[in-house]
Amino acid sequence: MHPRVLSSLVVIAASILVGAWSRPAAAERYTVDSDHTIIGFSVAHMVVAKTTGRFTDYTGLIDMDPETKTVKAIEAVIKTASINTNQEKRDTHLRSPDFFNVEKHPTMIYRMTTYAKQGDLYVAKGDLTLLGVTKEIVLTGTFNGVLPKDPRGLTRAGFSAQGKINRKDFGMVWNKLLDNGGVAVGDDVEIRLEIECIKQP
Numbered sequence: 001m002h003p004r005v006l007s008s009l010v011v012i013a014a015s016i017l018v019g020a021w022s023r024p025a026a027a028e029r030y031t032v033d034s035d036h037t038i039i040g041f042s043v044a045h046m047v048v049a050k051t052t053g054r055f056t057d058y059t060g061l062i063d064m065d066p067e068t069k070t071v072k073a074i075e076a077v078i079k080t081a082s083i084n085t086n087q088e089k090r091d092t093h094l095r096s097p098d099f100f101n102v103e104k105h106p107t108m109i110y111r112m113t114t115y116a117k118q119g120d121l122y123v124a125k126g127d128l129t130l131l132g133v134t135k136e137i138v139l140t141g142t143f144n145g146v147l148p149k150d151p152r153g154l155t156r157a158g159f160s161a162q163g164k165i166n167r168k169d170f171g172m173v174w175n176k177l178l179d180n181g182g183v184a185v186g187d188d189v190e191i192r193l194e195i196e197c198i199k200q201p
Helices: 003-022 088-095
Strands: 028-032 038-045 049-055 058-065 070-079 107-118 121-130 133-147 156-166 185-199
Touching: 049 088, 058 156, 058 185, 070 121, 121 156, 133 185
Parallel strands: none
Antiparallel strands: 028 058, 028 185, 038 049, 038 185, 058 070, 070 107, 107 121, 121 133, 133 156, 156 185
16 A cells, blocks of 8 residues: 555544544433432531431432433522421421521522542532522532333433531521530531432433
8 A cells, every 4th residue: 555545544544533532422411300319418406416308399400421421510409498307397497587598599509510530439519509699519429320221211320429518608597505505506517419310302
């Protein structure tokens, strides 16, 4: 083969390979399956224990390429009135202006801005809007895999993630002093997410 022809073929082949590697991943949309998802939290109660709870009414989407494990977008809207700590009197107080003020702020919203892979973990940074205040929060988690076909023929994916916020950063400052000098409610709120989502057509 003539050297010039061979050289041209090499250049063409290299261009094809570079194009294949640089081609952006095709994102697919998944929506959160609320029947198999937990949006949970815990907060210190009187120092000696933790109160746990969850939100039961929410929507969410994830744009990703599961083959390359590349996430393009994560968004969630949570109805604050759906808070549930298994104690109705406490939940009523949490819905009041002392805490979530659900009449004035019926939703909190999360939007991912960036993420990075660190070993087996994913670290996602995003904006959380709560009580009209937007702050960056960090979630650390794992991508638990993809089920290509469930008994209903649906493609599912799963994630686990954890994070922490200081409720005072969002203006949630109510507390009650105890006789021993402590307070009734801690400032740090731990977030626990178990997400199962379904690929959309």
